[in-house]
Amino acid sequence: MKRRLASISAGGLTASFLVGAGMMLFLVGCGGSAASTVNNQLPPSAEVIVTPSSATVPVGRVQQFTSTVTPSGASQAVTWTVSGTGCTGASCGAIDATGKYTAPATVPNPPTVVVTARLAADPTKASPATVSIINLPSSFFSVNPASVAFDNQTVNTTSPPSTVTLTNTGSAAEPVSARMNGFNFADFAQTNN
Structure with missing residues (x-):
C-alpha cells in the first residue's frame, strides 16, 4: 500500500x-x-535471538549463551544483562561480554533468572533466555580418564602404572571404593590413595 x-x-x-x-x-x-x-523502502530492522532459550545451571557453574543478529549485514554487537525477581546484582549470577553466564553461589528465591541480549545499536530490540538455578547434588563424581588401556606385556614382567582420578565436586563428602572387573582382571593390582 x-x-x-x-x-x-x-x-x-x-x-x-x-x-x-x-x-x-x-x-x-x-x-x-x-x-x-x-524504491524508497526502508531496510529490514535488525533482530536478535539468544540460544539456548532456556537452561538449568547448578550453583557456581557456567552456561554459555550465544546471540545471533539478523540480517547478517547488521551490527552483531550486543550487551548482556542478567536479572531476577528474587535477586539483585551478584546474587543473580554474572554474565560477561561473550554471553558466558556464571550462576550465583546460592539458589535465589524464586530460583529463576533471565539472561538478556540487547542490540547495542537499538536497545529496544532484545531476546531473553530463562535460567533455572539448582543446588549441586550432594555427591557429584567425575572420573578422569574414563578408561585405561595397557599394552601387551611380557610374561612375568609388570607394566608401568596408570592413574585414574575420581573427583567429588558435590557438596557432601562420600566414601569411595574402587574395584576392577573385566577379562583377566585378577592379573592387575590396584592401589587406592
Missing part, C-alpha cells in the same frame, strides 16, 4: 513523493512532465 509522504505545489510546480515502491511524478509548468521509478 502506498502512502503520500509529501506534496509540494508552487507556481505551477508539483511534486509527489510516495512511501514504497512506485512512481515519482514531477509536473512542471507549461505542460512538461517527467517520471522516474523509485
